[in-house]
Amino acid sequence: MSWSKLKQNLEGFLAPALQGKVEYRATSYSYLTGKSGNCYITVDKKNIFNMNDKTSPITWYQSEIEIKNDPNLRIPISMDEIEALRKETNGAVPEDRLKVMARNRKMNGLAKELLSAQTALSKSNFTTTATKFLATPIDESLEGQDILLNILALMDRRVGKKRILSMSDSVKLKHPIVQYFHGLRL
DSSP: OOHHHHHHHHHHTBOGGGBTTEEEEEEOOTTSTTOOOEEEEEETTEEEEOTTOTTOSSOOOSSHHHHHHOTTOOOOOOHHHHHHHHHHTTTOSOHHHHHHHHHHHHHHHHHHHHHHHHHHHHHSOHHHHHHHHHHSOHHHHHHSSOHHHHHHHHTBTTSOHHHHHHTHHHHTTSOHHHHHHHHHHO
């Protein structure tokens, strides 16, 4: 599918509140062999989604330690997770330490997932993923691990306000760029 047709299809699925505010853009280098084009998403004419842009307001993590030390990342811990740790340690660990252990355990898993998703995203082709989005059910795109599919689904008009509101807790476990676009829809 050509870029102009793909862009038209993607912008046709934008939520009404985002039309005119969010744009899909691409650069191409037709005279340079071996240099592929670059696709990105702008919000109010400001480049928001482009992994190669250092001026982007979104954090792109380089290591697990950066994720663990990010003060903006909030990880909700459930009582079930604390209870599982309590059983695992046979009740020998103080309550406040159990919360720290549960948070660290969950943070390690999240860090691995985020880095894995970022790596896959940097290797992927925007147009390939966008074409996949157009052919995939919206539920799959929302619940999957692919960052770009999550973003495209969050901006889709088929996802209503109630659904966006009900996703608030699950979005906290996603990449900051997904959280940004979730906030944009709110």
